[in-house]
Amino acid sequence: MGFEGEVRRLMRQEDLLGELVIDEADFPWLNGRFVPTPTFRGVKPWFDESLALTEAEEYERFDDSYARIAGTLSLVAPSGPVAEFLLHISDDRAWFRCSDEPFDNV
Numbered sequence: 001m002g003f004e005g006e007v008r009r010l011m012r013q014e015d016l017l018g019e020l021v022i023d024e025a026d027f028p029w030l031n032g033r034f035v036p037t038p039t040f041r042g043v044k045p046w047f048d049e050s051l052a053l054t055e056a057e058e059y060e061r062f063d064d065s066y067a068r069i070a071g072t073l074s075l076v077a078p079s080g081p082v083a084e085f086l087l088h089i090s091d092d093r094a095w096f097r098c099s100d101e102p103f104d105n106v
Contacts, residue, residue, distance in 0.1 A: 003030055008096070009076040010087070015039050017073065020087075020094045034094040043073065047089040054088070 003025040010017040018036040025031075036044075046069050053062040066086070075085040075098055085098035 003027075006078060008032075008098075010040075011074045011076055011081075012039070012043065012072060017043060018089075020075075020096065028097040029095055030097065031093070031095045034089050034092050043069070044089075047087075051088055051090055 003022045006022045008020040008022070008030075010020065016037050017040040018034055020030075020032045020034055022030050022032040046065070050062055050065045050069065053059075053065055069087070070084070074081050075087060075096070076082070077098070082098040083101050085096055087094060087096040087098075
């Protein structure tokens, strides 16, 4: 679909937390290598917790946990920030879906 090689930036306000280099597209999910910056350490526990809750199928707790990520961080595509995203990070891998419109409106 033409996403391979594109880069998405994970931001906390003006701070770059890491880059996601897309190497696989199974739309709507995109997968890639995650290259963190040292500032990612501050939010890494958020991603660890949300992934553990997903794997445990504790979806209500996941929603509460992920709200912190979605409310604090942004995902920036080559065309600019996306309106909404769902991002999982484990070690040096990331998989995500995103939209230029909020998911409720898609």
